[in-house]
Amino acid sequence: xxxxxxxxxxxxxxxxxxxxxxxxxxxxxxxxxxxxxxxxxxxxxxxxxxxxxxxxxxxxxxxxxxxxxxxxxxxxxxxxxxxxxxxxxxxxxxxxxxxxxxxxxxxxxxxxxxxxxxxxxxxxxxxxxxxxxxxxxxxxxxxxxxxxxxxxxxxxxxxxxxxxxxxxxxxxxxxxxxxxxxxxxxxxxxxxxxxxxxxxxxxxxxxxxxxxxxxxxxxxxxxxxxxxxxxxxxxxxxxxxxxxxxxxxxxxxxxxxxxxxxxxxxxxxxxxxxxxxxxxxxxxxxxxxxxxxxxxxxxxxxxxxxxxxxxxxxxxxxxxxxxxxxxxxxxxxxxxxxxxxxxxxxxxxxxxxxxxxxxxxxxxxxxxxxxxxxxxxxxxxxxxxxxxxxxxxxxxxxxxxxxxxxxxxxxxxxx
Numbered sequence: 001x002x003x004x005x006x007x008x009x010x011x012x013x014x015x016x017x018x019x020x021x022x023x024x025x026x027x028x029x030x031x032x033x034x035x036x037x038x039x040x041x042x043x044x045x046x047x048x049x050x051x052x053x054x055x056x057x058x059x060x061x062x063x064x065x066x067x068x069x070x071x072x073x074x075x076x077x078x079x080x081x082x083x084x085x086x087x088x089x090x091x092x093x094x095x096x097x098x099x100x101x102x103x104x105x106x107x108x109x110x111x112x113x114x115x116x117x118x119x120x121x122x123x124x125x126x127x128x129x130x131x132x133x134x135x136x137x138x139x140x141x142x143x144x145x146x147x148x149x150x151x152x153x154x155x156x157x158x159x160x161x162x163x164x165x166x167x168x169x170x171x172x173x174x175x176x177x178x179x180x181x182x183x184x185x186x187x188x189x190x191x192x193x194x195x196x197x198x199x200x201x202x203x204x205x206x207x208x209x210x211x212x213x214x215x216x217x218x219x220x221x222x223x224x225x226x227x228x229x230x231x232x233x234x235x236x237x238x239x240x241x242x243x244x245x246x247x248x249x250x251x252x253x254x255x256x257x258x259x260x261x262x263x264x265x266x267x268x269x270x271x272x273x274x275x276x277x278x279x280x281x282x283x284x285x286x287x288x289x290x291x292x293x294x295x296x297x298x299x300x301x302x303x304x305x306x307x308x309x310x311x312x313x314x315x316x317x318x319x320x321x322x323x324x325x326x327x328x329x330x331x332x333x334x335x336x337x338x339x340x341x342x343x344x345x346x347x348x349x350x351x352x353x354x355x356x357x358x359x360x361x362x363x364x365x366x367x368x369x370x371x372x373x374x375x376x377x378x379x380x381x382x383x384x385x386x387x388x389x390x391x392x393x394x395x396x397x398x399x400x401x402x403x404x405x406x407x408x409x410x411x412x413x414x415x
């Protein structure tokens with residue numbers, strides 16, 4: 001009866017824990033954006049925070065410095081550049097050049113006069129679509145309320161993500177120790193899997209942040225140099241915004257900056273055709289320069305240098321592209337996390353499960369991708385113990401064979 005009572009107690013606690021897990025999963029699903037943005041901020045800046053903690057000898061001060069000096073300026077810069085780009089796009093759409101270009105498009109001949117007039121109205125005054133003159137049902141007051149609500153939600157998401165990143169940076173050592181105790185030690189498969197995932201996420205996100213920052217600076221210099229050397233009538237607008245967007249686009253493997261510099265070249269070509277000053281040659285030269293400086297050299301030199309490990313670029317490409325398609329902007333951060341979780345599960349856990357054996361903290365598959373939890377981390381006791389045992393055995397063998405120190409040498413001396 002006592003054993004039956006204990007079993008019921010354990011079953012009751014398991015049901016309670018599972019219920020809590022389901023509740024937490026529901027909450028996490030509702031706030032996916034905050035969680036993935038906070039996790040990205042943590043892994044992208046953890047090397048910086050740890051280096052600062054060695055200087056100031058305080059995890060909290062280092063985390064505060066990292067959040068305020070690194071993460072917050074990045075988020076603020078992103079917000080300012082997005083607003084600036086939206087304002088410039090509105091000015092461009094409100095300009096007379098767009099309407100005159102609209103009249104030159106042959107495809108508009110198939111539209112009725114009413115449809116052409118509505119299209120011209122929307123291009124000359126895009127706010128008409130939201131104010132109701134373009135057929136929408138929103139009033140000006142509703143529009144203002146929606147803008148205020150969106151702004152408040154964005155500030156709330158960024159603030160909570162920064163707070164989550166700070167908590168993880170300041171308390172990651174304590175959380176790691178609690179996790180080791182929970183899973184039963186560092187020699188377990190659970191710890192090996194978590195350690196490999198932890199290292200891989202830092203490698204991906206910190207490498208991404210560093211690579212994007214470098215590419216943004218390089219792109220700004222390239223676009224500024226283009227404006228400096230361009231003939232009369234050829235100019236790239238919003239150099240800072242386009243440079244920042246090029247850095248963000250470089251996060252997507254293979255794509256790098258193509259998604260930004262190709263439209264820039266197309267815009268320069270359109271300006272050259274309109275001006276008729278023979279600037280096509282310069283546009284072609286600019287395209288070649290962009291391919292070399294913003295595409296080939298970054299992938300061949302910069303990206304391998306700043307990335308801690310090599311991952312399959314095709315899989316990462318699908319993760320970065322399919323993520324936003326499936327879940328919006330949170331998917332851009334969530335899908336790479338899922339990619340790392342699946343990769344390490346396949347490498348560390350799945351082979352032993354398929355063979356019917358107990359999972360061990362070793363990597364049985366492709367060691368060219370991801371982190372080897374034994375060889376790459378010096379805090380796994382098995383790795384240190386095995387190496388120490390090998391060294392001790394080797395030393396013992398050397399000593400026994402050395403005629404100068406004991407063993408055979410002592411025997412020959414006595415003989």
